Amino acid sequence: MKEDLDRDLFVAPKWRRRLVYWLRDHIRVASEVSKNMSLELSSSFLTWFILGLTVSFPAGLYLAHLNTEKAEGLVGLTGGLAIYFQTGTTESEIISLQDWITQNPELEVKEVRSSEKSFEDLLSTISDQTREPNLLEGIDHTVLPAIMLVELPAGYNERRLITLRSEIEEFPRVDSVVMQYEWLERLAALQSLIEKFWLLSSFLFGLASVLVTSISISFAIQGQLEELKVFHFLGATKRQVRRPFIYLGAIFGIGGGLMALFILALVLSIIEPSLSSLDLSYGQEGLIVGFDLFFSSVLILCCVFLGIIGATLAASRELINLDELVS
Amino acid sequence: MPQTPLISLVRVSKKFGSGQEALSEISAEFHEGTITYVTGHSGAGKTTLLRLIFGADKASRGKVIAADRDVGKLTIAELPMYRRNVGVVFQNPNLIFRRTIFENVALPLLIDGEKLSQVEKRVRGALSRVHLAGRENLFPYQLSIGEQQRVGLARSIVRRPIILIADEPTGNLDPALSRTVFGLLSEYSATGAAVVVASHDINLVAAYKGREVSLNQGRAVINDES
Numbered sequence: 001m002k003e004d005l006d007r008d009l010f011v012a013p014k015w016r017r018r019l020v021y022w023l024r025d026h027i028r029v030a031s032e033v034s035k036n037m038s039l040e041l042s043s044s045f046l047t048w049f050i051l052g053l054t055v056s057f058p059a060g061l062y063l064a065h066l067n068t069e070k071a072e073g074l075v076g077l078t079g080g081l082a083i084y085f086q087t088g089t090t091e092s093e094i095i096s097l098q099d100w101i102t103q104n105p106e107l108e109v110k111e112v113r114s115s116e117k118s119f120e121d122l123l124s125t126i127s128d129q130t131r132e133p134n135l136l137e138g139i140d141h142t143v144l145p146a147i148m149l150v151e152l153p154a155g156y157n158e159r160r161l162i163t164l165r166s167e168i169e170e171f172p173r174v175d176s177v178v179m180q181y182e183w184l185e186r187l188a189a190l191q192s193l194i195e196k197f198w199l200l201s202s203f204l205f206g207l208a209s210v211l212v213t214s215i216s217i218s219f220a221i222q223g224q225l226e227e228l229k230v231f232h233f234l235g236a237t238k239r240q241v242r243r244p245f246i247y248l249g250a251i252f253g254i255g256g257g258l259m260a261l262f263i264l265a266l267v268l269s270i271i272e273p274s275l276s277s278l279d280l281s282y283g284q285e286g287l288i289v290g291f292d293l294f295f296s297s298v299l300i301l302c303c304v305f306l307g308i309i310g311a312t313l314a315a316s317r318e319l320i321n322l323d324e325l326v327s
Numbered sequence: 328m329p330q331t332p333l334i335s336l337v338r339v340s341k342k343f344g345s346g347q348e349a350l351s352e353i354s355a356e357f358h359e360g361t362i363t364y365v366t367g368h369s370g371a372g373k374t375t376l377l378r379l380i381f382g383a384d385k386a387s388r389g390k391v392i393a394a395d396r397d398v399g400k401l402t403i404a405e406l407p408m409y410r411r412n413v414g415v416v417f418q419n420p421n422l423i424f425r426r427t428i429f430e431n432v433a434l435p436l437l438i439d440g441e442k443l444s445q446v447e448k449r450v451r452g453a454l455s456r457v458h459l460a461g462r463e464n465l466f467p468y469q470l471s472i473g474e475q476q477r478v479g480l481a482r483s484i485v486r487r488p489i490i491l492i493a494d495e496p497t498g499n500l501d502p503a504l505s506r507t508v509f510g511l512l513s514e515y516s517a518t519g520a521a522v523v524v525a526s527h528d529i530n531l532v533a534a535y536k537g538r539e540v541s542l543n544q545g546r547a548v549i550n551d552e553s
């Protein structure tokens with residue numbers, strides 16, 4: 001009989017056994033938590049929904065951010081290049097550049113203005129405004145550079161534009177190339193605005209979802225305090241007592257993430273027809289980019305992470321002094 | 328007894344806040360295979376003494392030694408491991424009402440990470456020891472108070488702990504049931520464990536063989552009668 005009793009009071013088990021115990025405990029907790037969840041599906045669903053709503057906002061902004069990057073190619077936002085030649089550039093030199101440009105079917109030479117023509121334009125502008133036709137008399141008529149204006153098609157992205165510019169600048173007699181990219185600048189401003197808004201809302205809404213899970217889990221802990229007290233005096237470690245709630249946090253995260261994906265899919269399916277009626281589409285890709293498997297997985301992972309943080313917070317707030325409950 | 332005691336209290340005092348000492352300068356030893364009854368009127372410090380052994384509280388002065396370790400100095404990681412060797416029974420059986428009898432008794436083994444086949448075997452063994460075999464699938468509310476108390480006892484011995492402490496385990500029971508529980512406790516001590524039972528029922532204690540530590544105003548009178 002005597003040999004039956006456990007005598008090694010403080011000897012911690014070897015790590016291999018510990019690993020086995022640890023795995024068994026995880027399996028036990030996982031099965032228990034899923035059983036409890038299925039019993040309280042409606043309240044869990046509510047938490048998922050609130051989490052999903054909270055998370056879908058920054059996630060949606062992130063998609064908007066991605067898509068304004070794509071919007072560089074949207075119709076109506078075309079740009080162009082103004083090529084300034086050195087003074088004294090001959091007609092044939094200009095034509096050779098023009099030929100090179102027109103080899104690229106995407107580009108269109110809008111206008112070629114010789115240096116004389118530029119001077120005439122200037123002259124007429126000045127005389128219109130000052131009624132002093134002889135103001136520029138005696139000045140060389142070729143003092144102004146010849147200019148060629150090239151129009152870019154829709155969808156010409158920033159990187160290709162920059163390459164094109166440096167190629168043109170290599171040409172002999174080209175003095176400078178000015179990109180008329182106001183639209184790009186405007187888009188960049190919009191992008192950085194959305195980006196800032198996205199980062200800020202990620203932070204705030206992330207905080208909100210941590211709080212939501214933390215509160216739900218606090219309630220769950222309070223509802224089971226008697227049971228946890230028993231677990232504790234039966235020799236469960238702090239981690240073991242906490243484990244079911246960490247799992248619960250992770251499950252809230254998964255549910256919230258799925259809910260957020262559902263909400264986003266719904267919103268996108270609603271706004272997509274209006275986008276296509278605006279005729280903003282370009283190329284073969286879908287209207288909205290980025291709403292894919294990778295995005296979904298990252299979103300769910302983030303939610304799981306937030307859920308676990310919320311659970312940890314709740315556990316560290318609620319699970320203090322379990323010993324005082326022993327009686 | 329020649330062997331070193333499993334638990335010794337060395338001049339243990341416990342004071343709560345600014346109040347009077349609940350225990351003062353208590354020295355006592357608890358050996359394997361013995362049962363000790365801690366008696367005394369209400370407020371004498373019985374629960375306090377058991378809580379010190381269990382590591383739920385720390386002595387203000389003196390030491391509680393279990394298997395050569397100072398229980399008051401165990402780390403947060405060590406304390407649960409120690410408790411896995413200490414079965415506890417309270418006046419209130421502290422069963423979990425949404426779990427079956429089987430699940431309640433299995434809890435300590437599941438906490439340890441025991442194999443399920445082993446859990447099954449041990450739970451059945453513990454339940455038959457307290458004469459509750461066949462009730463595995465009932466819920467606690469389907470049992471009488473006395474039966475619930477025995478389920479609590481089964482849960483506390485299912486690990487075969489070397490130390491068993493019981494705080495007023497018969498507080499809610501009629502005399503016949505009280506005797507059953509005391510009988511089971513003394514049976515368990517015969518398997519080699521150190522059993523410590525707090526009770527204010529002097530007549531009941533007198534009816535059983537064992538040592539008595541009688542607390543009075545925080546001081547102990549040890550009465551060896553075995």
Ligand SMILES: Nc1ncnc2c1ncn2[C@@H]1O[C@H](COP(=O)(O)OP(=O)(O)OP(=O)(O)O)[C@@H](O)[C@H]1O
Nearest residue numbers: 343344349367368369370371372373374375376527
């Ligand atoms: N947590 C605490 N804080 C302050 N005083 C306490 C605390 N726990 C116990 N005491 C005091 O210590 C003394 C001993 O209490 P204890 O619970 O050990 O008595 P007891 O012998 O178990 O009594 P009973 O038979 O009524 O259970 C009492 O005066 C009690 O008021």
Ligand SMILES: [Mg+2]
Nearest residue numbers: 373374375494
């Ligand atoms: Mg008491």
